[in-house]
Amino acid sequence: MRSTIICAIIACVIGFVAVYANLTLRGNGELGSDSINDEKPQKLHGERLRAFIFHKTPKALPAFEFKDEFGKTRTLQDWSGKVVLLNLWATWCAPCREEMPSLDNLKKHFGHENFDVLAISMDRGGLSKPKKFYDEKRLKNLELYIDPTTKLMFKLKAVGLPATLLIDQEGRELGRLPGPAQWDSQRGIEIIKSVLTPKN
Secondary structure: OHHHHHHHHHHHHHHHHHHHHHHHHHOOOOOOOOEOOOOOOOOOOHHHHHHOEEEEEEEEOOOOEEEEOOOOEEEHHHHOOOEEEEEEEOOOOHHHHHHHHHHHHHHHHHOEOOEEEEEEEOOOOOOHHHHHHHHHHOOOOOOOEEOOOOOHHHHOOOOOOOEEEEEOOOOEEEEEEEOOOOOOEHHHHHHHHHHHOOOO
C-alpha cells in the first residue's frame, strides 16, 4: 500500500513537470523582425503582446510603497504625470529573467520625460541578487527597485510573475499582461504610443 502511494506521488510530480515544460515551451517562439533589440536572438516574441488586456475604463490602484537601491521609500506618486510600465519580477523567475533585457532596451530607446519603465523586484533578502543579475545581463537603463515585503504582487492582484501593468499619468491602471513578452518589439512600442498620443 505504501509503495503504491509513493508511486502515485512520483507519477503526479512527473506529470506536473511535463505539463509545465510544455506550457513554457508553447509560450515561446522565435523572435520576429519587429524587435528593436537585434544584438542577439531572443526566445520571446512581440506577438505575445497581442494578449495585452486594456480595461474599458482606467482602474484605481491601491496605495503601495517600495524601496530604491539607496533604501529610500518610493511610491507611484513619484511618477505622477508620467505613463508608467510597471513590471513585477524576481531573479528566481526564469520568464522574468528572459524578459528583463527587453524592458531595459525599451527604456533605452523609448524612455523620456513622459514615459518610464519601472521594474520592481520581488526577491527576498535585499537588492544583492537583483543587482548581481543587472550586472550579469548588463542592464544599464532600468533603475533598481525592490518590494522588501514581497507582498506587492498580491496587493496588485498579480496571478504570477512576471506581471506588467500599464499606468496612466494619474496613477490608474489602463491594462495589464500576465507573463513575459518582448517589450521592445514594434507591438510593445505601439501599446505605449497608443497611450501617449493624444486622441482627437
